[in-house]
Amino acid sequence: MTSPIATLDSVLALLRKDPTGEADLERLAHEAHALPVGDLVYLVRTSDAEKSALLFRVLDKDQALRVFEELAPHQQAELVSALRDPQVAQIIEDLDPDDRASLFDELPASVAERLLHGLDADERAMTTTVLGYPRDAIGRYMSPEVIALHPEQSVDQALAHVRAHIDEPETIYLLPVVDGSRKVLGVVGLRRLLAEDGTTRVHDLEHTAVLARASEEREQVARRFLAEKLLAMPIVDGEERLVGVLTIDDAMAIIEEEDAEDSARHGGAEPLPRAYLATPILQIVRSRIVWLVVLAVSAILTVQVLEFFEASLDEVVVLALFIPLLTGTGGNTGNQAATTVTRALAVGEVRVRDLPRVVWRELRIGATLGSVLGTLGLVIAGIFYGLPVGIVMGLTLLAICMMAAVVGGLMPLIAKRIGADPAVFSNPFISTFCDATGLVIYFSIATAVLGL
Numbered sequence: 001m002t003s004p005i006a007t008l009d010s011v012l013a014l015l016r017k018d019p020t021g022e023a024d025l026e027r028l029a030h031e032a033h034a035l036p037v038g039d040l041v042y043l044v045r046t047s048d049a050e051k052s053a054l055l056f057r058v059l060d061k062d063q064a065l066r067v068f069e070e071l072a073p074h075q076q077a078e079l080v081s082a083l084r085d086p087q088v089a090q091i092i093e094d095l096d097p098d099d100r101a102s103l104f105d106e107l108p109a110s111v112a113e114r115l116l117h118g119l120d121a122d123e124r125a126m127t128t129t130v131l132g133y134p135r136d137a138i139g140r141y142m143s144p145e146v147i148a149l150h151p152e153q154s155v156d157q158a159l160a161h162v163r164a165h166i167d168e169p170e171t172i173y174l175l176p177v178v179d180g181s182r183k184v185l186g187v188v189g190l191r192r193l194l195a196e197d198g199t200t201r202v203h204d205l206e207h208t209a210v211l212a213r214a215s216e217e218r219e220q221v222a223r224r225f226l227a228e229k230l231l232a233m234p235i236v237d238g239e240e241r242l243v244g245v246l247t248i249d250d251a252m253a254i255i256e257e258e259d260a261e262d263s264a265r266h267g268g269a270e271p272l273p274r275a276y277l278a279t280p281i282l283q284i285v286r287s288r289i290v291w292l293v294v295l296a297v298s299a300i301l302t303v304q305v306l307e308f309f310e311a312s313l314d315e316v317v318v319l320a321l322f323i324p325l326l327t328g329t330g331g332n333t334g335n336q337a338a339t340t341v342t343r344a345l346a347v348g349e350v351r352v353r354d355l356p357r358v359v360w361r362e363l364r365i366g367a368t369l370g371s372v373l374g375t376l377g378l379v380i381a382g383i384f385y386g387l388p389v390g391i392v393m394g395l396t397l398l399a400i401c402m403m404a405a406v407v408g409g410l411m412p413l414i415a416k417r418i419g420a421d422p423a424v425f426s427n428p429f430i431s432t433f434c435d436a437t438g439l440v441i442y443f444s445i446a447t448a449v450l451g452l
Contacts, residue, residue: 028054028055028058029058029059032055032058032059032063033059033060033063037063037066037067037070040055040059040063040067041067041070041071043055044056044067044071044075044079045071045075049078049079049081049082050082052075052078052079052082053079053082053083056068056079056083057083061090064091065091065094068091068095069095069099073099073102073103073105073106074106076103076106077103077106077107080092080103080107080111080115081107081108081111089115089118092115092118092119093118093119093120093123096143096145096170097123097126097127097129097130097143097144097145098130098140098141098142098143098144098244098250100123100127100130101127101130101131101140102140102141104116104127104131105135116128126144126145129144129243129244130142130144130244133214133215134215136217136218137214137215137216137217137218138212138213138214138215138216138217138218138221138222138235138246139214139215139235139243139244140218141218141246141250141253141254142214142235142243142244142245142246142250143169143170143171143244143245143246143247143250144243144244145168145169145170145244146169146176146234146242146244146245147161147162147165147166147168147169147172147175148175148176148177148178148182148242149161149175149176149177149178149188149202150177150178150179150202151177151179151185151201151202151203151206152201152202152203153201153202154198154199154200154201154202155193155196155197155198155199155200155201155202155205156198156199158175158188158193158202159193159194159198162175162190162193169245170245170247171231171232171245171247172190173189173190173191173231173232174187174188174189174190174230174231174232174233174234174245175187175188175189175190175193176209176234176242176245177202177203177206178241178242181241182241182242183236183239183240183241183242184209184211184234184236184240184241184242185203185206185209186206186207186208186209187206187207187208187209187234188202188205188206188207192205193205209233209234210224210225210228210230210233211233211234211235211236211240212224212225212233212234212235212236212246213235213236213237213238214235214236214237214243214244215238218254219254219255219258219346220348221233221246221251222246222250222251222252222254222255222258223255223346223347223348224348225246225248225251226251226252226255227347227348230248230251231247231248232245232246232247232248233245233246233251258346262342262346262422318385318389319389319392319442319443319446322381322393322396322442323439323442326396326397326400326438326439326442327431327434327435327438327439329373329397329400329401329404329438330400330401330403330404330431330434330435330437330438331404331430331431331432331434331435333366333369333400333401333404333405333408333434334404334405334407334408334430334431334433334434335408335430335431336405336408337362337365337366337404337405337406337407337408337409338408338409338411338412338430340409341358341362341408341409341412341413341422342412342422345412345413345416345422346422350413352413352416352417354413355410355413355417358409358410358413359406359409359410361409362405362406362408362409362410363402363405363406365405366401366402366403366404366405366406367398367401367402369401369405370397370398370399370400370401370402371398373397373398373401374393374394374395374396374397374398374401375394376397377390377393377394377396377397378390378391378393378394380393381393381394388449388450389450391449392442392445392446392449392450395445395449396438396441396442396445396446399441399445400434400438400441400442403434403437403438403441404430404434404438407430407433407434407437408430408434411430
């Protein structure tokens with residue numbers, strides 16, 4: 001029996017060969033058909049657009065749809081552009097309206113419009129509804145296909161209603177209960193319906209729903225969704241009328257995308273639009289170069305500080321030995337605070353109005369950390385280089401830890417307040433800021449204690 005790894009290697013070899021003959025295409029189709037969907041998704045993500053399209057053409061309809069649904073919208077858009085319209089029309093039709101809307105966002109307007117008009121009236125109406133919300137609103141990620149129940153229905157009537165429409169919605173495990181104007185009264189789980197007597201009213205089984213308005217910011221809703229451990233969440237308009245449902249797979253996709261973006265920016269880079277192996281070298285360079293230039297310019301401040309205190313260094317050369325220790329301590333302390341506060345902002349544990357509390361808390365944290373490190377610096381530096389130098393080190397470590405913790409905790413809140421992404425105030429930026437400021441603190445304390 002051929003192993004999956006051998007099959008994957010065969011498909012990779014055929015794609016590198018760029019088969020064009022009928023025999024090669026038949027072999028590619030045969031090898032690809034034996035691969036699991038996960039491997040096919042990997043091949044499409046890590047190959048260029050031309051080879052991805054070539055592989056996609058030889059997949060059967062079911063394989064193609066399953067692979068297409070696993071791709072990010074920008075990858076779907078590249079495939080659509082590389083494939084012939086008749087080939088993708090059925091796939092576009094089979095997508096859920098929210099997934100279809102995300103794909104249309106990535107396509108040229110003319111292509112998106114042509115595909116939209118190719119849909120049947122119901123699918124076009126639902127897709128247009130989703131497209132009507134801003135791109136960062138949760139309404140853009142909801143499914144407008146929902147089975148709703150009436151409170152006066154019996155369990156038997158409710159189950160019959162579910163069976164009659166079971167192929168339409170994305171999920172049926174959580175069913176909203178609405179009144180005549182579609183205002184959400186509560187929700188009931190399918191499991192609860194199946195467990196109850198057929199004559200019981202839906203009203204007697206419903207419980208309070210965890211709702212979100214379609215206009216709310218997507219990340220906040222997705223994090224609330226996961227915090228509540230939901231399978232689905234009803235989405236309502238400004239008048240509490242049901243307009244759609246958010247499912248767990250869409251909530252998790254939002255969080256994964258946001259976390260990937262934050263992770264990249266914390267490292268001083270922009271998130272890549274494609275898989276790493278499929279991204280052109282120059283595009284990766286562009287994603288990294290901006291922050292490197294910013295940091296290089298910012299680092300000049302550190303050089304200027306050293307130049308300003310050059311006389312002090314000449315007088316007490318031993319001070320230069322501790323510069324890497326102090327800059328590293330300041331940068332790490334600031335990064336720890338920034339990462340913690342950014343995460344707390346993301347999950348809703350901290351809000352902008354909590355700024356004074358965050359500053360006060362980080363000041364105390366920095367003072368505690370600085371006291372521990374400062375005591376170690378005082379003892380160790382005092383033993384090897386004399387008590388005055390030990391005092392300089394102890395006081396500097398205390399001051400730098402307090403400064404860096406406050407700055408690291410403050411910057412994400414300032415970013416949130418001005419409407420910027422807190423992750424933009426990434427670790428390299430905070431490190432550079434703390435380096436320059438830390439050196440000023442260091443030499444100021446050394447000048448005062450040593451009488452320079």
